[in-house]
Amino acid sequence: MEEIHLSxxxxxYQSLQNFLSKFPNxxxxxxxxxxxxxxxxxxxxxxxxxARVINCSRCKTKTWRTADTYFQGLRRLMPTLAWIxxxxxxxxxxxxxxxxxxxxxxxxxxxxxxxxxxxxENEMDKHDVIELITxxxxxxxxxxxxxxxxxxxxxxxxxxxxxxxxxxxxxxxxQQAIRAFLMPQPVEFDNLFxxxxxxxxxxxxxxxxxxxxxxATRHAGNKFSLTKTNxxxxxxxxxxxxxxxxxxxxxxxxGISRKYLQRYLxxxxxxxxxxxxxxxxxxxxxMKLRRLSYGEILDYNSPKKLRVPxxx
Ligand SMILES: [Zn+2]
Numbered sequence: 381m382e383e384i385h386l387s388x389x390x391x392x393y394q395s396l397q398n399f400l401s402k403f404p405n406x407x408x409x410x411x412x413x414x415x416x417x418x419x420x421x422x423x424x425x426x427x428x429x430x431a432r433v434i435n436c437s438r439c440k441t442k443t444w445r446t447a448d449t450y451f452q453g454l455r456r457l458m459p460t461l462a463w464i465x466x467x468x469x470x471x472x473x474x475x476x477x478x479x480x481x482x483x484x485x486x487x488x489x490x491x492x493x494x495x496x497x498x499x500x501e502n503e504m505d506k507h508d509v510i511e512l513i514t515x516x517x518x519x520x521x522x523x524x525x526x527x528x529x530x531x532x533x534x535x536x537x538x539x540x541x542x543x544x545x546x547x548x549x550x551x552x553x554x555q556q557a558i559r560a561f562l563m564p565q566p567v568e569f570d571n572l573f574x575x576x577x578x579x580x581x582x583x584x585x586x587x588x589x590x591x592x593x594x595x596a597t598r599h600a601g602n603k604f605s606l607t608k609t610n611x612x613x614x615x616x617x618x619x620x621x622x623x624x625x626x627x628x629x630x631x632x633x634x635g636i637s638r639k640y641l642q643r644y645l646x647x648x649x650x651x652x653x654x655x656x657x658x659x660x661x662x663x664x665x666x667m668k669l670r671r672l673s674y675g676e677i678l679d680y681n682s683p684k685k686l687r688v689p690x691x692x
Contacts, residue, residue, distance in 0.1 A: 392471040396481070399465040406430070409457035412663075413445035450499075450666035459484055461663075463492050467500070468662045470651040472629065487574035494677045497643035499665055504646045507653070509687040510619055514638065517623075517686065520564060520630050521606070521638045550593075554578055554586035557678075559606075560639035562596055566603035577678070606637075622691055625652060642682035649689035 403409050407429040415427045415434055419441035424434050434443050446452050454460060459482040466473055479489035551559060561567070561575050573583050587604065590596035597607045629648050630636055636644045650662070 388472050389477075392466060392473040392477075395466055395469040395471040396462065396473075398469075399462050403458065403461060403465075406456065406458055409461050410445065412461075413449070413451070415445065416443075417441055418443040418447060448670075450669050450671050452670065454671075456484075458482065459489070460492050460496075463496060464663050464666060467496065467647070467650055468659055472651065485574065486571045490575055491674065491677065493647075494640065494643070495672050496666075497640070497647050498672050498677070498680075499662070499669060500650045501643050501646035503662075503665060504649045504653075504687065504689060507649075508690055510622065510690065511685045512619060512623075512688050514641070514682070514684055514686060516619075517638070517641055520627050521636060521641060551590075551595075552586070554582050555590055555595075558583070558586050558590060559595060560637050562590070562604065562606040563637060564606055566597075566599040566601075566605040569602040569604065572604060577674075619688070622688055625691060626688070639681055642686055643680070645686060645688055652691045653689050 410429065410432065415424045416422070417424065417434070417436035417439060420436060420439040422436055422438040424437065427434055432445055434445060435441075436443065444452065446454065446457070451457055451460065459478075462482065463478065475489045475493055476486065478493075479486045482489070557578060558572065558576050561572055569587075572587070573580065576583050578586065587596060591598055591604075594607055596604050598604055626645065626648050629651065630644070
């Protein structure tokens with residue numbers, strides 16, 4: 381198993397090298413954006429390579445080259461472009477590593493991935509999917525308690541997921557916010573704090589409550605994970621094969637939460653689906669879209685029935 385993960389990482393680094401040889405700096409990234417005046421359509425020929433704004437010599441209007449694209453208002457184009465590149469190459473890299481390599485905060489790297497996953501989810505919905513209930517993903521995203529009768533029946537019948545609903549009701553808003561970011565793998569206190577968006581006092585108090593409730597587990601080095609349970613898995617062979625591959629894919633990442641499960645499935649789809657993306661198509665989609673706000677990312681919740689891609 382370990383060998384597979386290592387080669388996945390080596391592949392990701394190779395992909396990143398290819399990206400950097402084509403886009404070694406911000407100026408190189410800017411070349412992707414047109415130098416055409418948005419007001420009159422006049423194409424400016426001589427533009428300084430670092431110019432983000434062009435002044436039209438014909439109509440005197442200023443145009444931001446990244447305007448009306450996914451990249452509008454982004455201070456640095458490179459991290460997002462690199463992440464898109466990796467997705468198109470179907471390379472898998474953890475958010476931690478990504479943050480480290482581009483010298484950005486974990487929270488920034490996390491937001492880049494979360495926003496791109498939203499694009500991928502839209503794209504995935506244009507294709508055929510299998511629907512699976514949320515509890516079949518328990519091996520990678522643990523919930524606190526599991527109805528023992530669920531182990532005796534095919535999970536298709538376990539449709540209302542009571543334990544999950546109950547748990548959510550007992551938690552206050554702050555606790556729920558942190559709960560959404562807890563993963564089966566231990567996450568550092570600081571990283572959890574950063575993504576939670578809470579003030580430190582409220583964050584510490586809510587995290588302590590989650591620990592007392594048995595939802596969060598504290599590990600050495602001030603790390604926290606979601607407390608684990610071991611539910612049974614009874615589904616058809618095709619679904620099992622997709623799940624097996626999804627779980628293997630997830631192992632290469634830092635970990636995932638139930639809240640964003642659907643979007644991780646979309647990211648998975650982008651990597652395992654047959655001919656889903658050819659080089660440049662993901663970037664092309666992004667060029668036409670606007671980025672989600674942080675609020676829009678936080679408001680997201682995966683549906684109870686997860687849409688899972690068909691794989692070859
Ligand atoms: Zn003009």
